[in-house]
Amino acid sequence: xxxxxxxxxxxxxxxxxxxxxxxxxxxxxxxxxxxxxxxxxxxxxxxxxxxxxxxxxxxxxxxxxxxxxxxxxxxxxxxxxxxxxxxxxxxxxxxxxxxxxxxxxxxxxxxxxxxxxxxxxxxxxxxxxxxxxxxxxxxxxxxxxxxxxxxxxxxxxxxxxxxxxxxxxxxxxxxxxxxxxxxxxxxxxxxxxxxxxxxxxxxxxxxxxxxxxxxxxxxxxxxxxxxxxxxxxxxxxxxxxxxxxxxxxxxxxxxxxxxxxxxxxxxxxxxxxxxxxxxxxxxxxxxxxxxxxxxxxxxxxxxxxxxx
Amino acid sequence: xxxxxxxxxxxxxxxxxxxxxxxxxxxxxxxxxxxxxxxxxxxxxxxxxxxxxxxxxxxxxxxxxxxxxxxxxxxxxxxxxxxxxxxxxxxxxxxxxxxxxxxxxxxxxxxxxxxxxxxxxxxxxxxxxxxxxxxxxxxxxxxxxxxxxxxxxxxxxxxxxxxxxxxxxxxxxxxxxxxxxxxxxxxxxxxxxxxxxxxxxxxxxxxxxxxxxxxxxxxxxxxxxxxxxxxxxxxxxxxxxxxxxxxxxxxxxxxxxxxxxxxxxxxxxxxxxxxxxxxxxxxxxxxxxxxxxxxxxxxxxxxxxxxx
Amino acid sequence: xxxxxxxxxxxxxxxxxxxxxxxxxxxxxxxxxxxxxxxxxxxxxxxxxxxxxxxxxxxxxxxxxxxxxxxxxxxxxxxxxxxxxxxxxxxxxxxxxxxxxxxxxxxxxxxxxxxxxxxxxxxxxxxxxxxxxxxxxxxxxxxxxxxxxxxxxxxxxxxxxxxxxxxxxxxxxxxxxxxxxxxxxxxxxxxxxxxxxxxxxxxxxxxxxxxxxxxxxxxxxxxxxxxxxxxxxxxxxxxxxxxxxxxxxxxxxxxxxxxxxxxxxxxxxxxxxxxxxxxxxxxxxxxxxxxxxxxxxxxxxxxxxxxx
Numbered sequence: 037x038x039x040x041x042x043x044x045x046x047x048x049x050x051x052x053x054x055x056x057x058x059x060x061x062x063x064x065x066x067x068x069x070x071x072x073x074x075x076x077x078x079x080x081x082x083x084x085x086x087x088x089x090x091x092x093x094x095x096x097x098x099x100x101x102x103x104x105x106x107x108x109x110x111x112x113x114x115x116x117x118x119x120x121x122x123x124x125x126x127x128x129x130x131x132x133x134x135x136x137x138x139x140x141x142x143x144x145x146x147x148x149x150x151x152x153x154x155x156x157x158x159x160x161x162x163x164x165x166x167x168x169x170x171x172x173x174x175x176x177x178x179x180x181x182x183x184x185x186x187x188x189x190x191x192x193x194x195x196x197x198x199x200x201x202x203x204x205x206x207x208x209x210x211x212x213x214x215x216x217x218x219x220x221x222x223x224x225x226x227x228x229x230x231x232x233x234x235x236x237x238x239x240x241x242x243x244x245x246x247x248x249x250x251x252x253x254x255x256x257x258x259x260x261x262x263x264x265x266x267x268x269x270x271x272x273x274x275x276x277x278x279x280x281x282x283x284x285x286x287x288x289x290x291x292x293x294x295x296x297x298x299x300x301x302x303x304x305x306x307x308x309x310x311x312x313x314x315x316x317x318x319x320x321x322x323x324x325x326x327x328x329x330x331x332x333x334x335x336x337x338x339x340x341x342x343x344x
Numbered sequence: 345x346x347x348x349x350x351x352x353x354x355x356x357x358x359x360x361x362x363x364x365x366x367x368x369x370x371x372x373x374x375x376x377x378x379x380x381x382x383x384x385x386x387x388x389x390x391x392x393x394x395x396x397x398x399x400x401x402x403x404x405x406x407x408x409x410x411x412x413x414x415x416x417x418x419x420x421x422x423x424x425x426x427x428x429x430x431x432x433x434x435x436x437x438x439x440x441x442x443x444x445x446x447x448x449x450x451x452x453x454x455x456x457x458x459x460x461x462x463x464x465x466x467x468x469x470x471x472x473x474x475x476x477x478x479x480x481x482x483x484x485x486x487x488x489x490x491x492x493x494x495x496x497x498x499x500x501x502x503x504x505x506x507x508x509x510x511x512x513x514x515x516x517x518x519x520x521x522x523x524x525x526x527x528x529x530x531x532x533x534x535x536x537x538x539x540x541x542x543x544x545x546x547x548x549x550x551x552x553x554x555x556x557x558x559x560x561x562x563x564x565x566x567x568x569x570x571x572x573x574x575x576x577x578x579x580x581x582x583x584x585x586x587x588x589x590x591x592x593x594x595x596x597x598x599x600x601x602x603x604x605x606x607x608x609x610x611x612x613x614x615x616x617x618x619x620x621x622x623x624x625x626x627x628x629x630x631x632x633x634x635x636x637x638x639x640x641x642x643x644x645x646x647x648x649x650x651x652x
Numbered sequence: 653x654x655x656x657x658x659x660x661x662x663x664x665x666x667x668x669x670x671x672x673x674x675x676x677x678x679x680x681x682x683x684x685x686x687x688x689x690x691x692x693x694x695x696x697x698x699x700x701x702x703x704x705x706x707x708x709x710x711x712x713x714x715x716x717x718x719x720x721x722x723x724x725x726x727x728x729x730x731x732x733x734x735x736x737x738x739x740x741x742x743x744x745x746x747x748x749x750x751x752x753x754x755x756x757x758x759x760x761x762x763x764x765x766x767x768x769x770x771x772x773x774x775x776x777x778x779x780x781x782x783x784x785x786x787x788x789x790x791x792x793x794x795x796x797x798x799x800x801x802x803x804x805x806x807x808x809x810x811x812x813x814x815x816x817x818x819x820x821x822x823x824x825x826x827x828x829x830x831x832x833x834x835x836x837x838x839x840x841x842x843x844x845x846x847x848x849x850x851x852x853x854x855x856x857x858x859x860x861x862x863x864x865x866x867x868x869x870x871x872x873x874x875x876x877x878x879x880x881x882x883x884x885x886x887x888x889x890x891x892x893x894x895x896x897x898x899x900x901x902x903x904x905x906x907x908x909x910x911x912x913x914x915x916x917x918x919x920x921x922x923x924x925x926x927x928x929x930x931x932x933x934x935x936x937x938x939x940x941x942x943x944x945x946x947x948x949x950x951x952x953x954x955x956x957x958x959x960x
Contacts, residue, residue, distance in 0.1 A: 076387075092440065096440070100445065106388075108416075305436060
């Protein structure tokens, strides 16, 4: 019952009742934030933010969420200047921060590392992204954003970009399927969502998932265009990258064909995937999207620490 | 009316009534600090300290000011480990931290970047230094220090060192002129205060500004010797630097000729510009000067957040 | 009387009544932590954590201790991005942070630097390790761990590993002698505890200190095996290191000969000195040991700030 003392490692293993609870609690937190009057229910509690890999958004929004609720934050933003450099194992590092804090957010380059951390720690652990595996709290704030901006009924989402290496998209697809949203995947052939993820989602939720190779193919049919970055480094052949770039870039021209009410989302940071000319249009929801990260993370921290 | 929800980007554009208010409020904060009993008027508020360029003093004194008033601090001390490294634009980074905090302090290597940040952010923005342009809160704490140590009547200040690249001196000169203090500029020919700054100050405040090339020329006539560092790297010719060094170094010998009651100030860090033998003399006010940064920044944070 | 406004620089100069007080207060703090209800007696106070050398455990456990008691933390985790890089002296850096905070924890690569800091600062200074000299708060948490796990009567401790370069062991040996515990030193010939330290301890406390060259020689006779890391880099000859490694590694085989009730401690991080197979045995106290760092540091902060 509830999320108290549990871990958040992957959306693939979350029961819907947990997600329901998180969405509901996120709404409560959003109200508090809007009122400018957040009750300090986590006063005296400590969040350990341990980032073995760079992050600004995830790290700072968890810090903000904890501080808004009256709690404190400690940790590290990179492994420089830590005992990891001296050869300490992940398990030993986790046991240490576990003793210094009440809840841990971990980002680590290795897929599966968050699970290891959760197994070792006595306190609850939240994955802030583990390699190319999952980024569950990003998926949850994506879902919350869609709910607030479009509702969760009769909505179709196109997930676009590098679906092979991206971890946010792998967390999001499970949640979309869980709530019965329409799912279209748009990516270059060599950057498709891994087959085992698609298979697992279909098996769990019995949904249909169609794949496309350009945004033009879906822009008139979907309610949400969820755009992610395609890193140039993923391509051996730079000419090949150049050819693809146009099919994965959102600009005003593409949006001329957009379905009425379509919103554009992006986990950020963006580089060239969305032209800045889109920023001031009603399509652009990516900055609101980022802001929704705070109430969702406030919800997670309060639920997992048993303070609601 | 007041500073609530406004930005602090440059002293060149500040009305005197704002500065009056800041000085007055700094005095109140200084009293609180001395009493050891500071009211936590910023409890629940979050300061985002975002430093794209190294800093210890500015970053830590803003942290101290925020924490003394009961608030929290998040941010980054360098761009290592941030999304800036992934190619995120300044505007996008600002939109993000704006969503996570209530007020932003930014230091950035580009002149004009603080203005860009202030235009994008919904919350108030304070410049912590933008390139060679301005460092307004340093100027304000300089002025507050002079007021506390010498008063603001009939006081003449010599601003010495690299006035071309230095940003603190460009913030200070406007404030000195605003309060009618005497101004003497002392610098090597190639490191003079830019002509457009001098012209602008004169035009705004109708004051006289004389330029000199060595401290010896002014030490008997001024009440404040404001010393800044001349970086060796500014000189193509190291011999030339050597020749100049003596004219921009404060030691006991120079101070033998000092006007009665003269004080030496420095924005710090110092390297060789002030001999350590001066530290224990009554002339030395540079450490008190640094300490005044906290009440001034407390004043700014509380005024801009509308909590006085 | 008491520790208020005093510094903690070295265990060699601490009177026993101070250590008694710290142990007693640590116990009080441990009770608070266990109850989940720590009184915020340091609310409004600021700890400056200034680390000129890498650390995770010391830095984060002091942060945790300060935050548990309601206080705030500022500082830096490395000299990157600080004025130290611009050539600022240690003294000037200390004067600055002294003005921004109420108590300073400093780690620095130079032996004697903590003493310099304490002499310059008006506020109390705690050494978080200065070069190969001392790490007094580690010694105090070692002693507190021994007291909690074994008591302080009739207990013999073997301090093992690199006793030449290690600083935690130099802090611990004084405290063991102070409380009359048995002391055995185990190290390779070239990594022995410096003669002047042994001489000083013997002179101060009139105790006997025997030296050994392998753990096998002492494991049946001691109550505590205090293990430290031997860094490969200390050896010119890698073959020589290989030969020694076995004599300074704790595994289940070694522990077959252990005295009943023996506990294994380690200041952490460990690399290979303790096999992970030992972690789940009743011998392993190194993780509890790390956790005891928080109440001990809470005790120090509260005593030195005069808030008990």
